[in-house]
Amino acid sequence: MSSVFGLIRGFYIARTMVPADYGVWSLVAALLSYANYADTGVNTGFILEVPRLIGVGHMDQAIRVQRQAFTATLLVTGVVAALVxxxxxxxxxxxxxxxxxxxxxxxxxxxxxxxNYYQVVARIEDRWQAIGAATIATTIVSTAGVVVAGTVTGHLTVEASALFAVLGSAAAVLMLFAGKRSAPAWQVDWAVLRRLMAIGLPVSLWPLGFTAFQNADRWIVAGAVSRTDLGYYGLGTTFGLFLYLVPNTLAMVLFTRQIAAFGATGDPRKSESIVLPPIQASGYVMAWLAGAMVLAMPFIVHYVTPSYSPALRVATLQVIGNCLLFAMPVAANYLISTKRQALLVAIVGVVALFEIALVAVLVRTKLGIDGAAWAVLVSDGLCTGAVVTVCLRLFDIDLRAALSRVCLYFLPFALCLPVALLLSPFGRVTDVPSADGAHLLLLGIAYVGLSVPLCLAASKMSGFLAEPVVAARVRTHLPGALSTFLLGRS
Structure with a gap:
């Protein structure tokens, strides 16, 4: 539900703002995403350290760490906020x-x-329903706020969108604070603070690094094109990031099992059955969605964000690029669970530098923002391929076989995208809603009729569907994945 509200909010902001303002909003939204990590890993260390202390019966130390986490959160974020x-x-x-x-x-x-602090407290206190309710409240408040502001004023500003994004999170803080079982206390113990940061910062480097990787292109594009073109470029992010929630949700469900599998034996090979089948399944799902979005995008842009019609091509490329990250959530969490986050950050850092250089070159050619989107698409594919190859090598698969397996994971894209491109010339918008609805339905039927048999044949040839572990994993994890996706629980 929170994901759906988030998508509605993104569409409403794009529809209500002129493209030039939306370009600025895309940069402000990137800054807000960075703000999530301003606690320098304190709360990550908090969630890792307190359950361990409780597990060994050291309740006094656990309470002390919780107080230090509260103190450090206020200190660190206060300093960062003052600088900003x-x-x-x-x-x-x-x-x-x-x-x-x-x-x-x-x-x-x-x-x-x-x-972040109160979410950790709620997790430790096993208040998962409160976390789900707070997450939904965040999206409802932020969505309702921008809708009311846009309706009353007739023109939604960037400042209003940013303000309600913060107010939505503030509402969640109040909800979690009201339901807490232990009161926060200000207590300074520099040794404990340093330990929390030492534990949490290395783990936090990955989400911060990946967020920077996903947003790096926007800053390069912002310095090379007009605000209007930046707005066109930013529209694709709304679609792409929403689709990325699909594999990310599966990764959330599997992460604790990956940690447990490695922790029980210390052998990274023991996680193979909860890493490789989900990666391959994500490949099929995201490839199919990528093709479906290629066909749907002309209708979505025309009817939902009509002033962004010049953004159709760049938004479609960005959607495909985000779908090419299909394996990243599961593969990245696996590397983190085996304590290889430094290697993961290094790989993404190298790819990010490549992406920045390629975007900087192509955005200044006649391709413009389309060139930047192509650069990101290529970089996303390379990033996925590199990270998955590292995972395969940990399962004692030699390099040549690993590269062949990576190609196999990308095979669904080579099947679904050509089908979508073959059908796309028949997907012209007529400006008659009923006719366009019927037209889109027929395109969808044709796409399903052509792409699904191809994917089934490919999966049968690869032996994917024949593996007993696949059916077992689907039965085990699908309910949890759907719950996480709909409620926003992590």
Whole structure:
């Protein structure tokens, strides 16, 4: 449900803002995503350390660590927020109308830090329903806020969108605070604070690094094109990030099992059955969705965000690029569970540098923002291929066989995308909603009729569906994955 509200909110913002403002919003949204990690790993260390202490019966130490986490969250996010707030008065930022947005981001740094803290507290206290309710409240408040602001004023501003994003998280903080079983306390113990950061920061580097990887292209594009073109470019992010929730949800469900499998034996090979089949399944699902979106995008853009019609091609490329990250959530969590996050960050860092260089070159050619989208698409495919290859090598698969297996995982894209491209010339919008609806339905039927048999044949040839472990994993993890996707529980 929270995912659906988030998509509605993204579409409403795009539909209500002019493309030039939406370009600025895409940058502010990127800054807000970085603000989630401003606690420098304190709360990650908190969630890793306290359950361990409780498990061995050291309740006094667990309470002390919880108090230190609260103190550190306020200290660290307060310092970061103060720096951002002060920087917002820089003359160039004020002249460019970014100052007010940065001040909202500064508030978001503290709010998001407290939200992370109280989510950890709720997890430790086993209040999963409260976490789900708070997550839904975040999206409802932020969505309702932008809808009311846009309806009342007739023009949604970037500042209003950012403000309600922060207020939605503030509502979640209040809900989790009200249901807590232990009161926070200010207590400074520098030794414990350093330990929390030492534990949490290395683990936090991965989500921060991947967030930076996903947003790096926007900053390069922003310096090379107009605000309007940046707005067109930013539209594809709304679609792409929503689709990325599909494999990410599966990864959330599997992560604890991956940790348990490695922790029980110390052997990374013991996790093979909960890594490789899900990766291959994600490949089929995301390839099929990529093809479906190629056919649906002309209708979605025309009817949902009509002022963004020039963004159709770039948005479609960005959707395909995000789908090519199908294996990243499961594969990355596997490497983290086997304590190889440093290797993971290094791989993504190298690919990010390649992406930045390629975007910087192509965006300045006649391809413009389309060139930037092509650069990201290629980089996403390379990133997935590299990370999956490392995982396969941990399962004692030699390099040549690993590369062949990676190609096999990408095979569904080579089947579904050509089918979609073959049908796409028949997907022209007529401006008659009833006719276009029927037209899209027929395209969908044709796409299913052509792509599904191809995927089934490919999976049969590869032996994927014949593996007993696949059916078992689907039965085991599908209910949890659907619950996580719909409720936003992590």
């Amino acid at each position: 707030f002060t920087g917002s008065f820089w003359p160039g930022l004020v002249a460019g109308q970014y100052g007010a947005n940065l001040r909202i981001v500064a508030a978001g740094v503290v709010v998001f830090g407290l939200l």
